[in-house]
Structures are given as C-alpha cells and as structure tokens.
Amino acid sequence: MQDFVDAVQFIGEHTALLWQLTLDHLALSGAAIGIALVLAIPLGVTLGHVHRGSFAAINVSNVGRALPSLALISIGVAVLGIGFVNVMVALIVLAFPIVLTNAYVAVDGVDQDAVEAARGMGMTGREVLWKVELPLALPLIFAGIRTAVVYVIATATLASVAGAHSLGDVIVDQATYRLPGVLGAAMCVAVLALLAELLFAALQRAVTPRALRLEERGVPVMLGDPPLTNERTAST
Amino acid sequence: MKQGTLRLILALVAALALTTGLAACGGGDDDGGSGSTQAAASQPGKGKPSVTLGTKNFTEQFVLGQLYKQALEAKGFTVALKQNIGSTEIADKALRSGQIDLYPEYIGIFNTAVAGDAKAYPSVDAAFGAGKAYAERHGFTLLPLTPFTDIDALAVLPKYARAHQLESVADLKGVGRFKLGAPPEFRQRETGLVGMARVYGIRDVDFSPLTIGLQYQALDDGKIDVADVFTTDGQLQGGRYVLLRDPKNVFGFQNVTPVVSTRVLQAEGPAFEDTLNAVSRVLTTEAMQRMNAAVAIDKQSPADVAQQFLQANGLV
Amino acid sequence: MAEPVIPDFGRGSSCVRENGTFCWDWVNSHWGDTLRPALVQHVVLTLIAVAVGFAIAFTLALIAYRRGWLTTPVVLVTGLLYTIPSLALFQLLVPFTGLSRTTAEIALVSYTLLILFRNTLAGLAGVPEEVRDAARGMGLTRRQLLWKVELPLAMPAIVAGLRIATVTVISLATVAVFIVNEGLGAPIYAGLQQTFKTELIAAGALCVALALAADALLVLAQRALTPWTRFARSA
Numbered sequence: 001m002q003d004f005v006d007a008v009q010f011i012g013e014h015t016a017l018l019w020q021l022t023l024d025h026l027a028l029s030g031a032a033i034g035i036a037l038v039l040a041i042p043l044g045v046t047l048g049h050v051h052r053g054s055f056a057a058i059n060v061s062n063v064g065r066a067l068p069s070l071a072l073i074s075i076g077v078a079v080l081g082i083g084f085v086n087v088m089v090a091l092i093v094l095a096f097p098i099v100l101t102n103a104y105v106a107v108d109g110v111d112q113d114a115v116e117a118a119r120g121m122g123m124t125g126r127e128v129l130w131k132v133e134l135p136l137a138l139p140l141i142f143a144g145i146r147t148a149v150v151y152v153i154a155t156a157t158l159a160s161v162a163g164a165h166s167l168g169d170v171i172v173d174q175a176t177y178r179l180p181g182v183l184g185a186a187m188c189v190a191v192l193a194l195l196a197e198l199l200f201a202a203l204q205r206a207v208t209p210r211a212l213r214l215e216e217r218g219v220p221v222m223l224g225d226p227p228l229t230n231e232r233t234a235s236t
Numbered sequence: 237m238k239q240g241t242l243r244l245i246l247a248l249v250a251a252l253a254l255t256t257g258l259a260a261c262g263g264g265d266d267d268g269g270s271g272s273t274q275a276a277a278s279q280p281g282k283g284k285p286s287v288t289l290g291t292k293n294f295t296e297q298f299v300l301g302q303l304y305k306q307a308l309e310a311k312g313f314t315v316a317l318k319q320n321i322g323s324t325e326i327a328d329k330a331l332r333s334g335q336i337d338l339y340p341e342y343i344g345i346f347n348t349a350v351a352g353d354a355k356a357y358p359s360v361d362a363a364f365g366a367g368k369a370y371a372e373r374h375g376f377t378l379l380p381l382t383p384f385t386d387i388d389a390l391a392v393l394p395k396y397a398r399a400h401q402l403e404s405v406a407d408l409k410g411v412g413r414f415k416l417g418a419p420p421e422f423r424q425r426e427t428g429l430v431g432m433a434r435v436y437g438i439r440d441v442d443f444s445p446l447t448i449g450l451q452y453q454a455l456d457d458g459k460i461d462v463a464d465v466f467t468t469d470g471q472l473q474g475g476r477y478v479l480l481r482d483p484k485n486v487f488g489f490q491n492v493t494p495v496v497s498t499r500v501l502q503a504e505g506p507a508f509e510d511t512l513n514a515v516s517r518v519l520t521t522e523a524m525q526r527m528n529a530a531v532a533i534d535k536q537s538p539a540d541v542a543q544q545f546l547q548a549n550g551l552v
Numbered sequence: 553m554a555e556p557v558i559p560d561f562g563r564g565s566s567c568v569r570e571n572g573t574f575c576w577d578w579v580n581s582h583w584g585d586t587l588r589p590a591l592v593q594h595v596v597l598t599l600i601a602v603a604v605g606f607a608i609a610f611t612l613a614l615i616a617y618r619r620g621w622l623t624t625p626v627v628l629v630t631g632l633l634y635t636i637p638s639l640a641l642f643q644l645l646v647p648f649t650g651l652s653r654t655t656a657e658i659a660l661v662s663y664t665l666l667i668l669f670r671n672t673l674a675g676l677a678g679v680p681e682e683v684r685d686a687a688r689g690m691g692l693t694r695r696q697l698l699w700k701v702e703l704p705l706a707m708p709a710i711v712a713g714l715r716i717a718t719v720t721v722i723s724l725a726t727v728a729v730f731i732v733n734e735g736l737g738a739p740i741y742a743g744l745q746q747t748f749k750t751e752l753i754a755a756g757a758l759c760v761a762l763a764l765a766a767d768a769l770l771v772l773a774q775r776a777l778t779p780w781t782r783f784a785r786s787a
Contacts, residue, residue: 003647065716066763068723071740071756078749079573081457082450154637158727161447161744163454169445171639172730175323175349175421179647186640193635294745320733320741321651335650449745518556526558532746534564535578537585541561548559 006180007187014181018167018188025166025192028084028159029152032091036148040096041141044103048110048137049129057104064097069155073162082163087156094155095148102144106137139208146200153193167192280507281313287500287508290318290336292327294448295538296386296468299527300340300492300519302542307515310552311507323421324349331376331495338496343367343381344488346495348426356426360385360489367493377498380513381491384521386468388427388487390416391451391477396461404481406436408462413440417454418464420445428464431486452477468524470532492516518549568750575750586739586751591758594735597725598766600657602718605664610710612665613672614698623673630666638663638727646731656728663724664717671713675706704778711774715767722763736762 011018047053073090080086110133118132157168170177170185177185287308291301298319305315318336321327328350330336343363347353351370357363360381368378390405397403400411408414422428423443432438444460451463452471465472465479472479494512501509527545530536546552567575579587609630616622633641641659649655679702687701703710729737736759743751 062719062767063760063764065719066723066760066767068726068736068740068756068759068763070726070729070737071752071759074740074744074752075749075756077450077453077744078747078752082446082454082459150635154635157637157639160445163444163446163450163459168639169420171643172447173420173445175325175419176424178325179329182643183647186643189640190636190644193637194632197631197635298742318651318733320729320738322730326651330651333650335652447745450747453747520556523556523558526561530561533569534561535568535582535746535748535751536561536564537582539585544559544561545556548557 003179003183007183010177010180010184011188014184018170018185021165021167021169021185022188022192024164025153025156025159025168025189028088028091028164028166029149029156032088032152032156033095033145033149035088036092036095036099036152037145039092040099041103044100045107045129045134045137045141048104048107049125049133051108054104054108057108058101061097061101064094064101067094069094070158070161073155073158077162084164087159087162087164090162091152091155095152098148098151099141099144102147103137103141106140106144107133109140110136135209139204142200142204142207146197146204149200150193150197153196154189157189278507279312280505281308281311281511284313284504284508285500286314286316287338287504288316288318288336290321290327290330290339292324292339293320293322294466295470295531296466296524296528297340298538299524299531299542302538303515303519303546304340304494304512306539306542306546307511307551308508310546311511313504313508313511323419325421331497334497337500338494340492341495342386342490343378343493344387344427344490345425346371346378346493349421354426356485356488360491363489364491364493371495372498375498377496377501378493379496379509380516381493382516382519382524383491384468384519384524385489385491386466386524387482387490388422388464389467389482390480391455391463391465391472392461392480393455394476394478397478397480402478402480404483405432405438405486406483407480409436409438411461413442414461415442415444415459416462416464417444417446417451417460419448422464427487427490435484435486468521468528470525470529473525473529473533492519514551515546518551571747571749573749574753578750579754586742587754587758590734590736590739590755591762593738594722594725594759594762597653597656597660597728597735598718598721598762601660601721601725602664602714604657605661605717605721606668606714608661609665609668610672613669613676616669616673617676617698626669627666630662630669633662634666636662638724639730642727642731651731653732653734656725656731656734660721660725660728663720667717667720668710668713671709671716672706675709675713676702678709679705707778708774711770711777715770718766718770719763722759722766726759 044057047057069090072093073087076086076090080089107129114132114136115128118128123131156166157171159166160168160172167185167189171182171189174182289301289305289308291297301317301319305317308315318330321330321336321339324341324345327336327339327341331339341350343360346367347355347357347363347370351367353366353370355366357366364378364381371378390408392402401407402411416429418428423445424430426434429441429443432441444454446454446460451460451465454460455463455477462480463477465477467479471477494516496512523545527541530541531538543552563569565575565577568578612622612626616626636644638659641662642655645655645658649658683701683705684697687697692700725735726737726740728735729741736755739751739755740759743749743755
C-alpha cells in the first residue's frame with residue numbers, strides 16, 4: 001500500500017517528466033489513429049455502400065484482433081528498425097481493422113428500407129450515402145473509432161521497447177524510477193486511457209440519434225466492439 | 237455458407253498444424269539437462285528444499301542461469317528457474333522479498349546499485365571485500381567471483397571512430413553533443429553517465445534509452461552514435477565495432493558473484509555452495525564470450541549451450 | 553586453475569548468422585526447446601484465464617439478469633479494468649502478488665470480464681418476448697425457462713463473447729513476459745533483445761495462428777451446440 005502512496009508522491013514530484021511523456025504518448029497515438037482513420041473510413045464506407053467485400057471487411061477484424069500487439073511492434077523493429085515511425089506503423093496496422101470493419105458494417109447494415117425510400121425519392125447513390133447512410137451509420141463508425149483509440153493508447157505504452165517514447169518509458173524502467181515511479185506511470189496511463197474512453201463515449205452519444213440508442217433497449221453497450229456476433233443478426 | 241466452409245477448413249488446417257507441431261518434432265523436453273544420465277555417484281542435493289534461481293534480462297544472464305541450474309540439478313538439487321526477471325533493481329527486490337533465493341550479479345553493480353556504495357575500488361578483491369561485508373550485514377552471501385569480468389564499454393562504428401579520432405572514452409569530450417544509446421539504468425549509474433560526467437567531464441549527451449540488445453541495431457542504423465555494450469557480448473566477435481578504452485576505470489570491475497540468501501545457503505548444505513563455485517571457477521572471459529556468441533550470433537538456446545559446456549568440463 | 557574446455561557449439565546457418573528475414577532451419581531445430589514450450593505455456597495461460605473469467609462473468613451475468621441494478625456497477629468496474637493498458641495493469645498488481653503466474657492470470661482474467669459479462673447479458677436480453685411467453689404458457693418455471701430456453705438461445709452471443717475474450721487473452725498474454733518468463737512473449741522478447749527476425753516472426757506468427765485456430769474452434773463449437781441457427785444463417 002505504501003508503494004501506491006509513494007506513487008502518488010512520485011507523480012507530484014515528476015509532473016514535468018510525466019507530462020512530457022504523456023504528450024509523446026498522445027502524439028504517437030494521435031498520428032497512428034489519424035492515419036488509420038484516413039485509410040480505413042473511406043474504404044469501409046465505400047465497401048459498405050456498395051455492399052461488396054463483406055468477407056474480407058469483417059474477417060480483417062478477426063485477424064486484426066488476433067495480432068498480438070507486442071509481436072507486431074517487435075516485427076516492426078525487425079523489418080523497419082527502431083523509432084517513432086516504425087512503432088506508428090505497427091499501431092496503424094492494429095487500428096486499421098477495427099475502424100474498417102465497423103465502418104463497413106455500419107454502412108452496410110443501414111436499414112435497407114430507408115435506402116429504398118431515399119432512392120424512391122430520386123436521390124443519387126452519392127446523395128443516399130451522404131444524406132441517409134452516413135448519418136445512420138455514424139454511431140457504429142464512432143464505436144469503432146472509440147475502440148481503436150483506446151486500443152492504440154493502450155498499445156502505445158509498449159512503444160518504449162522499440163525506441164519510441166511514451167509513458168511506457170517509465171513503466172519498463174524500474175531501474176531508474178523504482179516501483180513508485182512504475183506504479184505512478186501505470187496509473188497515469190490508466191487514467192489517460194479512461195479519459196479517452198469517456199471522451200469518445202460522449203462523442204459517440206452525441207452523434208447517435210435518440211431513436212437508435214441501444215441502451216434504451218436494455219442492452220448494455222459500453223465499449224463499442226463490432227456487433228455482438230459476426231453474423232448479421234436480424235434483430236438489430 | 238462460403239464463409240462457414242472457409243472457416244471450417246481454416247479450423248481444421250490450424251488444428252492439424254498445431255497438433256502435428258505439438259506431437260512431432262517434439263524431441264526436446266523442456267530446458268535440457270534434467271533428463272540426462274543419472275550421475276549414480278553423489279546426489280547430495282536429494283531431499284534438500286527446492287531453490288529458486290533468478291536471472292536478469294539479457295543473454296549472458298540466461299546462460300549463467302542455465303549453467304548454475306543444470307550443474308545443481310546434476311547433483312540432485314531441485315531448482316526452479318525464473319528467467320528474465322528484469323534489471324538489477326528488480327532482481328534485488330525479488331531476492332529480498334524471497335521470490336528468488338539467488339541470482340548472479342556483477343560485483344561492481346552490486347556495490348553501486350544494491351549497496352549504494354559509489355566508491356571506486358583499486359582492485360577487484362577490494363571491491364569484492366566491500367560487497368561481501370554489505371551482503372553479510374543484510375542476510376546474503378556473495379560466493380567467490382568468476383574469473384571473467386563483463387564490464388560496460390562504449391562502442392562506436394569504425395567510421396565514426398575515424399571521423400572523430402576516438403580511441404578512449406576521454407576523446408568523446410571533444411566530439412560535442414552525441415547520441416548515446418543504453419539500457420535506461422545506465423543514466424543513473426556510477427558505471428554509466430554519472431561516472432562519465434564525474435571522471436571524464438562528459439556531459440553533453442543525448443541519451444536514448446534502449447532495451448538491452450537493441451543497441452547494436454541502433455548503432456548499425458545510425459540512430460545512435462555511441463552504444464553502451466557489455467565486453468563479453470557475442471556481437472563483439474568479428475570486430476565490427478570499436479570499443480573505446482577506459483583508462484580511468486569508470487566502468488570498474490564486473491566479475492560475477494552468485495548472491496545467495498544466507499539462510500537458503502545454510503539449508504542447502506555445503507555441496508550446494510561447492511557446486512556453484514565449481515561452475516564459477518571455469519568461467520573465463522573467453523568461455524563466456526564464446527557461449528554468448530553461440531546464443532547471440534548462432535542463435536543456439538542458452539540451455540543447449542550451457543549443457544554442452546558443462547559436459548565438456550565434467551560438471552554434469 | 554586450468555583453462556576450461558570450450559566445446560564447439562556449432563555454427564548457425566548463414567541465414568541465421570546474417571539475420572535473414574526467416575530461417576526455417578532455426579525454427580526446425582529450436583521448435584522443441586524454445587517455440588513449443590512457449591506455445592504450450594501460452595495455451596495454458598489462456599485456458600486458465602478464459603475459464604476463470606467465464607466462470608466469474610457468467611455468474612455475475614445471471615445475477616444481473618435477475619437484479620437489473622447490478623448491471624451498471626459491474627459494467628463500470630469491468631470496463632475500467634478492460635481499459636487499463638495491459639502493461640500498466642500487470643505492474644499495478646506486482647506489489648500484491650509478485651512476479652508470478654498468479655499476477656499474470658489476474659490481469660488476463662480482468663480483460664475477459666467485460667466482454668463475457670456484456671455478451672451473456674445481451675444474449676439473454678435478446679431472447680424474443682414471444683418465445684418467453686410461449687415457454688411460460690407451457691408451464692416452465694423460471695429456472696427451467698432460463699436453462700432450457702433462454703441460455704440456449706443466448707448461445708450465439710455468449711460464444712461470440714468467448715471468441716473475442718479468447719483472442720484478446722491470447723494477444724495480451726504476450727505482454728505477461730514482463731512479469732513471468734512464460735508464453736509466446738518469451739521468445740518474442742528474446743528475439744527483440746537480439747533483433748532476431750526469425751524468432752520474432754515465428755513467435756508472432758504462432759500467436760496469430762493460435763488465435764485464429766481458437767476462434768475457428770469456438771465457431772465450430774457454437775455450431776455444434778446450436779444446430780437451429782444453421783437455418784437462420786442460410787435464410
């Protein structure tokens with residue numbers, strides 16, 4: 001218990017260092033997420049809109065989830081060497097499938113009645129996408145972004161073994177910072193991840209039209225994974 | 237259905253592959269040594285309580301751990317190996333809290349990092365004497381030193397050495413700011429940046445913390461200018477790197493001594509200590525370098541390498 | 553003191569010595585002493601974590617199904633645990649349970665709880681009301697309703713949760729190497745220390761293969777346990 005008290009003290013005494021590492025951590029995570037979003041969302045949305053590539057789009061997420069983060073970072077070191085860019089690439093590879101699958105399922109799964117109605121009103125494919133499908137798909141897309149963000153922030157902690165900087169620098173360096181330091185940094189990382197989760201949960205709720213809020217159907221949805229089963233369930 | 241059939245095939249293939257792998261080529265038991273021929277002679281370790289041996293987080297420690305473990309097991313002792321615990325600080329903590337009973341430590345590191353004693357000793361025996369005194373006060377025993385010493389050294393690429401005319405650590409002062417890659421603990425150590433600043437006046441260092449083992453890659457890639465390496469590293473064979481001399485002996489003495497809990501040492505009996513000492517006695521610098529190289533360059537497993545060495549020297 | 557005998561340890565193949573991207577010969581000769589033990593340890597770590605996690609989460613879900621107020625606090629706590637990055641959680645447990653398998657297992661179990669709890673509950677909640685009415689109409693007690701009707705119908709969701717949990721644990725168990733030198737994280741970390749590409753790729757690939765195999769096996773298990781969903785799928 002004393003260790004945790006010391007850990008809080010450590011945070012107080014090393015605020016500047018921890019703040020700098022937090023910024024490094026966020027920079028790494030932010031860059032990776034940003035690029036992953038730019039790559040995955042257009043692709044996922046387009047595939048979902050034309051209802052093609054379902055096998056790949058859904059299973060890439062299974063494979064992606066199976067990729068052990070430490071192994072991926074390590075392979076990145078083997079192939080690309082150490083440093084910020086290489087770790088960022090590994091993080092992009094981890095985030096991409098989550099965002100892609102969610103974007104695909106979100107757009108693909110939009111109620112076809114609404115789409116039919118829109119087409120019936122004379123909307124072009126593009127208008128249907130932007131005016132009907134995307135607004136309805138937004139919550140699930142955001143669920144994917146949220147999951148990816150938390151996942152990347154968590155994994156960026158491991159960046160230290162590959163020459164990039166993050167709060168993990170302190171966690172793996174018990175030699176210098178001793179146990180209170182390690183615990184203090186661990187607490188900081190945990191808080192960081194939680195804040196990200198809460199922020200994106202709020203964002204997700206903000207873009208969800210009331211009618212679609214799943215909570216109201218008595219289904220607890222906390223961390224937005226892709227849909228509960230991988231087969232399309234009729235009830236959703 | 238296409239999705240389902242593909243999954244089925246995938247599952248069968250994967251299951252088949254895993255089963256084949258798990259069953260076939262399964263010659264090796266876990267780490268070698270334990271199933272070797274029964275030395276029908278003395279088994280003084282039989283019946284003694286089990287011991288937990290810990291090792292730190294790099295190649296040489298893995299080899300040392302296997303050497304001591306297999307030698308003890310050949311004499312009938314029961315040894316649980318906790319490999320790759322972490323750096324000195326973690327290993328020391330584990331020892332004090334009883335999670336491990338012994339681990340191999342370097343005498344210089346023991347004095348500075350564990351005993352908090354920053355004094356530079358004139359000889360390795362003096363250093364050992366000081367360390368032993370501290371240990372005994374705290375319930376540990378330091379067993380006799382190995383012949384080999386594995387000290388920190390600063391390595392650079394030959395072209396960097398030529399460009400800045402570097403022969404010794406002192407020459408680094410004239411380089412200006414340079415990037416140094418080392419395990420994180422190097423920053424705080426007397427046998428690290430602290431000593432370099434105090435003794436050689438080298439302060440303008442851009443420090444890059446790296447996991448042990450990554451320094452060579454970083455050096456090759458040009459990400460760092462100078463790397464902290466260990467003098468018995470396998471990677472140093474072949475002369476690809478230039479080691480800077482350390483005339484003022486900042487990096488000190490680093491012969492290995494098994495740090496054992498005194499209570500455990502007494503409980504295990506004199507044969508325990510003798511076995512460990514017998515192994516330590518034959519660990520010369522060359523032997524250690526060759527074993528490290530076998531693991532680091534030829535990618536043999538530490539257990540295999542240790543077993544071969546012990547067999548060649550009649551210790552198992 | 554005589555000089556020791558230093559045996560010839562054998563040269564690694566040129567592929568290994570030059571750190572080629574992938575050397576089959578190394579994998580073959582070190583399967584038994586390095587890769588297989590790590591794989592077996594990894595499987596054991598995973599099985600224990602998923603089994604214990606499922607036991608806890610399933611029980612909590614059943615209780616929460618009856619007492620709805622329990623849902624939110626459980627989701628909050630398990631969600632909190634899930635969000636804490638693995639490396640941090642492992643270290644936070646060390647002062648309590650030391651550098652042991654127990655520490656690793658506690659952390660791994662924590663990561664399964666949210667998914668398993670959420671999916672079990674969602675599966676139960678998703679049973680159509682008409683089916684429940686019909687069952688009650690046939691005279692089933694609440695307990696019979698649960699075990700004979702609701703749980704079987706909740707199977708797809710429960711197994712989906714098991715799949716996600718299992719694959720997640722398989723991935724996170726690699727990080728356990730910072731606590732205890734077991735599982736596929738061990739050769740990964742060792743490979744990292746030498747930037748030995750073959751070992752990194754071999755151990756990493758094994759981890760992925762393990763996760764895919766586990767996932768596929770669970771799908772098969774689900775199909776076996778819920779034959780009626782076969783019709784729903786082909787509809």
